[in-house]
Structures are given as C-alpha cells and as structure tokens.
Amino acid sequence: MLDIDIGVTLDEFQLGVKEKLDAPGITALFGPSGSGKSTLLRVLAGFQSATGTVSFNGSVWQDTDSGTFVAPHHRPVGYMFQDARLFPHLSVRGNLDFAARRAARGGSNEAQSAFSMDHVMAAFDLAELVGRRPGTLSGGERQRVALARTLLRRPQLLLLDEPLAALDQERKSEIMPYLDALPGEFDIPTIYVSHSADEVAQLADQMWVLANGRVHAAGATAEIMQRLDIQSVMGRFEAGAVIRARVLDHDQGYHLTGLDFGGQRLTMPMVDRLAAGDQVRLRIRARDVALATTRPEGISIRNVLAGNITEIVEQSGSPFAEARVEVGGQHLRARLTRAAADEMQLATGKPVFALIKSIAFDA
Amino acid sequence: MSEMGPMWLTVQLAGVTTAVLLVLGTPLAWWLARTRATIKPVVETVTALPLVLPPTVLGFYLLILLSPDSAIGSLWISITGDTLTFSFAGLVVASVLYSLPFMVQPLQSAFENVGAGPLEAAASLGANPWDAFFSVTLPLCARGFLTATVLTFAHTIGEFGVVLMVGGNIPGETKVVSIAIYEHVETLRYAQAHSLSAMLMAFAFAVLFAVYFLNRRFPMRVY
Numbered sequence: 001m002l003d004i005d006i007g008v009t010l011d012e013f014q015l016g017v018k019e020k021l022d023a024p025g026i027t028a029l030f031g032p033s034g035s036g037k038s039t040l041l042r043v044l045a046g047f048q049s050a051t052g053t054v055s056f057n058g059s060v061w062q063d064t065d066s067g068t069f070v071a072p073h074h075r076p077v078g079y080m081f082q083d084a085r086l087f088p089h090l091s092v093r094g095n096l097d098f099a100a101r102r103a104a105r106g107g108s109n110e111a112q113s114a115f116s117m118d119h120v121m122a123a124f125d126l127a128e129l130v131g132r133r134p135g136t137l138s139g140g141e142r143q144r145v146a147l148a149r150t151l152l153r154r155p156q157l158l159l160l161d162e163p164l165a166a167l168d169q170e171r172k173s174e175i176m177p178y179l180d181a182l183p184g185e186f187d188i189p190t191i192y193v194s195h196s197a198d199e200v201a202q203l204a205d206q207m208w209v210l211a212n213g214r215v216h217a218a219g220a221t222a223e224i225m226q227r228l229d230i231q232s233v234m235g236r237f238e239a240g241a242v243i244r245a246r247v248l249d250h251d252q253g254y255h256l257t258g259l260d261f262g263g264q265r266l267t268m269p270m271v272d273r274l275a276a277g278d279q280v281r282l283r284i285r286a287r288d289v290a291l292a293t294t295r296p297e298g299i300s301i302r303n304v305l306a307g308n309i310t311e312i313v314e315q316s317g318s319p320f321a322e323a324r325v326e327v328g329g330q331h332l333r334a335r336l337t338r339a340a341a342d343e344m345q346l347a348t349g350k351p352v353f354a355l356i357k358s359i360a361f362d363a
Numbered sequence: 364m365s366e367m368g369p370m371w372l373t374v375q376l377a378g379v380t381t382a383v384l385l386v387l388g389t390p391l392a393w394w395l396a397r398t399r400a401t402i403k404p405v406v407e408t409v410t411a412l413p414l415v416l417p418p419t420v421l422g423f424y425l426l427i428l429l430s431p432d433s434a435i436g437s438l439w440i441s442i443t444g445d446t447l448t449f450s451f452a453g454l455v456v457a458s459v460l461y462s463l464p465f466m467v468q469p470l471q472s473a474f475e476n477v478g479a480g481p482l483e484a485a486a487s488l489g490a491n492p493w494d495a496f497f498s499v500t501l502p503l504c505a506r507g508f509l510t511a512t513v514l515t516f517a518h519t520i521g522e523f524g525v526v527l528m529v530g531g532n533i534p535g536e537t538k539v540v541s542i543a544i545y546e547h548v549e550t551l552r553y554a555q556a557h558s559l560s561a562m563l564m565a566f567a568f569a570v571l572f573a574v575y576f577l578n579r580r581f582p583m584r585v586y
Contacts, residue, residue, distance in 0.1 A: 047483050072486040073495075079487035085480050089502040098498070102489035153488050 078155030201283035262328015422528025473507025
C-alpha cells in the first residue's frame, strides 16, 4: 500500500526510514519529540524534500533517481495539522466547502457517501458550528472542524500530526471518541503521530517506534508495548502494556465500569460511552502494577489478577527490575525493585498476583 | 481649467503605475518572502535603493537608459514610434522603479506574516498554488495589499525629481501637478501654485483618511 524508503538531512538531524504500511486502520508513529515523526509525515505529504522513494498503491509520489515528484496538492493525502490551520478568513462552513469543492473538482467523485458533507458534519457534530469563525472556536472544536475538513478532501491516506498535542486533558477526551470512530466510519489507512503512549494504546492497532530518526520497532501495538527491549526509547514512565478487555457492566452507584480481562474481572472509573460487549484497549503502566505471591486481603486496590511470570529483566546499575506477567493469554508489565524480586524469589513460571493501581483510558 | 490637466495626468500616472506595480511587485514580493536563495539580500537591496537615492540620481540613470540612443530606448521607438524619454510611457517606467519599494515591502512582510502554514493547509486540501494564492493568501493579505496600493499611489502622486529628469514639462504628456506647481512658483504665479497645492493636499488627506477610517471601521478579521 504505502512504501517508504527515504532519507532527510536537516542540519544536525538525520532521518532514515524504510517501512511498508499495509495495515488498514490506524498506525501510530510513536516517539519522543525531535525523533523525526513530523518530518516523516511532511515527507509523505510532499511538504518536506527528501531523497529516496515514496509510493502509494502503485503510484510513485517521489523517486529521486528518476526525478519524480508529485506535488502535495496532487497526492490523495489528508493532512491534519497539530495547530488545525483553519482558514481564519472563512467561516467553519467556508473551511469545509473549501475542501469539499476541490475534492469534487479533483475527480475523486465516486459515490462515496461516507465523505458527503452531511455524513461528515454528522460524524463530527458540526451542525452548530457551521456559522462560526475559526477564531471563536475552542481548541477542541477547532480540531474537530480540521479533522472534518481533512476528510472532506476524500483522502486515500490520512496523516494526523499530533492532533491532540495542543489540547488540555479535558479537550483531549472531547476529541478522542471522534478519532476512535475514524476507522469504522471512514476506513482510510491512517498514520497517527503521537508522543503519548496512552493515545497510541487506545487508538492504534499498529505502531512504529521512531527515535533519533530511525524506526526501532514496528508491529502490532500490543506486542510492541510489552516488549522490554525498547524501554530506552519509550522512557521509563511510559513503559507499560496494552491489553484488550470486554465491557461487562456499569455500576452507576459507584461510578465504575466492569470489564472482562481473560476471564478475570477488572474495574475502572466509569466511561459512559462504552456499552456492554464493547471491546476496549487499555494501557496499564508498568509502574502502576505491583506483584504479590499470595492474594492480598484488606487492601484498597480492587484489581487483583492471577497470572504467571514469563520474563524478568533486571536493569543492572539501577534499583529496578521489570517483570512480564501473563494473564489469560495477554501480558502485563510490572515494575519493581530488584531487591523485592530477589526477596520474593520471583522467577519465570512462578504464579503471582498482579495488583493494578490505575488504568489509563482517556475518556 | 488648465489646472485640471496636470491633476488628471497625475492621477492617471499614479493609477497606471500602481496597476503595473501590483502585477510586477506581487511576484517579486512573493519570491522575496519565500526564497532562501543566496542572492535574496542583493535583490532586497536593489529594491530598496529608490528609498535612499536622491530622485535626481535615479532620474539621471533612467534618462541615459531610456534615451533614444540606448538599446531600450531605440527598441521602444521601433515598436511604438515614440520616445521613452519625455513621454508618458517613460514616466510610467520611471515611476514604477521609483515606487517599487512602496509596493514590494508591505507585500513582502504581509506574505511573510501569513507564512507557509495556510498554504500547506490549502495544498493538503487539493488546492494548486494559484488556487491557494487567490483563495487563501490574497484574502489573508488584504490589508497588506491595501497598504501597498495606497502607499504606491500616494508616493507616485508626490513624485517630482524623477519626473523632472525623465519627463520634463510637456503639457498633457509629462506635466504632472508637482511639476506644474514648481513652474508656477518659478514664474511667480503664486495664486495658481496655491490652488494646485491645496488641491493636492486635500486629495492626499482624503485618500489617507479614507484608508485609516476604513481600517478602523472594518478591521480585517485575521485570527
């Protein structure tokens, strides 16, 4: 589908990426700031010059050797900018029309009802905003309009450049459901740039880990996130695991949502928009997981899961160790001190109880 | 109403000059705002020269450059049958060069202010560069265009030295208001000088006031 083999040199910084993107849905481009995520996205859109080749569904977008370069406006790419970049001289409606008119003119006018103005406006709840000026919108509203505008261009590849980075937590959770619904509503392969592991865990099926201008790991999000060897890239406090769980019920009285995780019960603060039976992806940070050799009693932590240790990695020269714990076919990561690991005689295959202090679910 | 002749000629000259500069100055300002070429400072300097050079210096060089003996001057004669010096066409050429910075500098800073962001957004939405220029850059730079147009127009109206050098004083052809006033004063016809000067003053005031007033009443909404 998307075939990338490019190099960029900017002053001191070098980016070299050779990857293929075949997956539908959202692929996260994850890495710390300055790792080259946005630069790669700009190369794909044609905003940043690079050496090498980029091709998409058989058409070559750039090829240094043959001198091919397809101008940005000829690439079927939807690019959403971190700062939205709505046109300030146009109303919300004008901004949406800007994209829709050119998409219709550009010949991509197959009867794609998903990209009709009505459907996009409904998908992003824009009916009340159409008359407003971009300057009067809140940050979250602005991103919603920008996302809608990007889709009205009827792209075949969606590039989202940290769409949540400029927003506070509250605004983020306002946008999250719309991003979450993207693959279902529009079915466009999407590259989602982010430096937040929580966002990636929740939105992306696939991820590429980018650091210092190289892709260090690529694959399914759940697999990558539980790998211990990319710790240095992810950063200590980001380390964690992504698990899949199924929604069981809501406890309106205590404001909790119950989940089924590999046959065991998990609870987390209630998320209204989830319905019983929904599959969710959750991220559990390694530092939020403690281990016990016997099921503890008289403890405030509600989430206690039985599992088996599958791997222990001691970080020499540091007081810490990390354990991978298998629970019902999925893996958690736990961070503990090396002293504790020795004292508890933790080893591969040993049954343990994982105590989960908190569950990250942005909603 | 012999005084209306110079007045009308002045307005014509300023109008034509402004129109020509809008066409020529916009791409130049655009290039200056976006290029990273090493010769950019050189071009910027040349563009700004008319700000500091005495008009007589510019006029002197133009007189030589446009004279019937020169390549440009003789080419012009072979095409139009008329000389470039001491003609309205020559005045336009001179005014365009003389007023160049007044068109280019406000436009360049307007383009730089808008930056690449909105253009990238437009391109990502399928707009080709011309489309992006007219549908995004132009409206976002409306104030810059207004400023550049008014400054160029007003500056051309107030031009004297270059006109005197290149155009001389031919009624209906090159005798603009500033030259007419000079001639009246030289020949001690102060009354006529008074009335022309007052007209120019009133005109300049009215134009500038209209711009400032409109700017106040209808601030262009950008962010």
